[in-house]
Amino acid sequence: MEKHKLAICASKIRKEEKDIFLCLEKRKISYDYIDSGKVKFHLYNNHSLSPYRAVLNRCISYYTSLYAMQCFESQGLLTVNHSSIIDLCGDKLKTSVVLSKHNIATPKTAVAFDYDSALELIEEIGYPVVxxxxxxSWGRLLAKISDRYAAESILEHKKVLGSPIHHIFYIQEFMQKPDRDIRILVAGNEIIGSMYRRSNHWITNTARDAIPEACQLTEDMIRLTKACIEVVGEGLLAIDLIENQHGELFVNEINPTMEFKGMEQATDINIADHIVDYLIKVCDS
Ligand SMILES: Nc1ncnc2c1ncn2[C@@H]1O[C@H](COP(=O)(O)OP(=O)(O)O)[C@@H](O)[C@H]1O
Ligand SMILES: [Mg+2]
Incomplete structure (x- = not known):
């Protein structure tokens, strides 16, 4: 068995996965694509030797990513990202708890588990709230709430129609940001790219047609990024920052499965190449 063989576990082969495959092929690194829809884990017989040294997670679903990586880890594989990072960063509430514990600036965030308590929190924070x-991800099911009537309506919909996860009310001050946010891509302890995502809509995901633009890193951006890496651990991360009206920076979220086609458009940086560099580094560690 080639002990350095890599697995790429993905739910879909998009341009980004193709770019990673191409990069591995160019460097003559042997790998297999594992379709997360077809993979099976025999947990009752988990001691057979895996041919793989490491697996790169490219599953879109948070839950598939988390549990698939835990299963691979139980077989002794190195995982990128490790399930502990997916667990923490794929869940906005867990991320907020950890960032606030370490005094890393984030939008003011509050949580409640009941309709009345959520409504009280919203009124405490003051309209508009998010x-x-x-x-x-991709900006789905985010709501900007501008008054009490809208708050009642959104909370009621979530309570009546939502699954249990939607009964956890995660509430944030609305940041009066410029028409953009900032995305910083990280591999290990290095920044591999930064960009703005600009939009007329307050939701600035590229999945919602925001335009990616190159962004010059500032000392503040670097400082916040390093603080995030320190707290969540090293991996492949997309750290999203929001500026307020005074230009101060806040960490909005940390994505554990980075999408990077926008960054490649905006900057010409070959992100797939950096991802492969990082995988090699992990395998050699
Ligand atoms: N509290 C906020 N105030 C203003 N804009 C926000 C706030 N939270 C999110 N946004 C905008 O919405 C986008 C998506 O929010 P985010 O929390 O990253 O959700 P998702 O995981 O769906 O990307 C952000 O990139 C940002 O442009
Ligand atoms: Mg986001």
């Missing part, structure tokens, strides 16, 4: 599912 309410988000604790697990999710």
């Amino acid at each position: 309410i988000k599912p604790i697990v999710g």
Whole structure:
């Protein structure tokens, strides 16, 4: 068995996965693509030797990513990212708890588990507020709530129609940011790219048609990024920052499965190449 063989576990082969495959092929690094929809783990017989040294997670679903990486780890594989990072960063509430414990600036965030308590929190923070599912991406199911009537309506919908995870009310002050946020990509303890995501909409995900633009790193951005790495651990991370009206920076979220086609458009940096560099580093460690 080639002990350095890599596995790429993905739910879908998009351009980004193709770029990673191409990069591995160019460097003559042997790998297998594992389709997360087809993979099976025999937990009752977990001692057979895996042919892989490490697996790169490219699953879109948070839950598949988390549990698939835990299963691979039980077989002795190195995982990128490790399930502990996926667990922490894929859940906005867990991320907020850890960032606030370490005094890393974030938008003011509050949590409640009941309709009345959530409504009280919203009124305490003051309108407008943002309410988000604790697990999710691409700006889906985010709501900007401008008054009490809207708050009652959103909370009621979440309570009646939502699954249990939507009964965890994650509430944030609305940041009066410029028409953009900042995304910083990290591999290990290094920053591999930074960009703005600009939009007329307050939700600035590229999945919602925001335009990626190159962004010059500032000392403040570097400082916040390093603080995040220190707290969540080294891996492949996409750290999203929001500026307030005074230009101060806040960590909005840390994505544990980075999408990078926007960054490649905006900057010409070959992110797939950096990902492969990092995988090699992990395998050699
Ligand atoms: N509290 C906030 N105030 C202002 N804008 C926000 C706030 N939270 C999120 N946004 C905007 O919405 C986008 C998506 O929010 P985010 O929390 O990253 O959810 P997702 O995981 O769906 O990307 C952010 O990139 C940012 O532009
Ligand atoms: Mg986001």
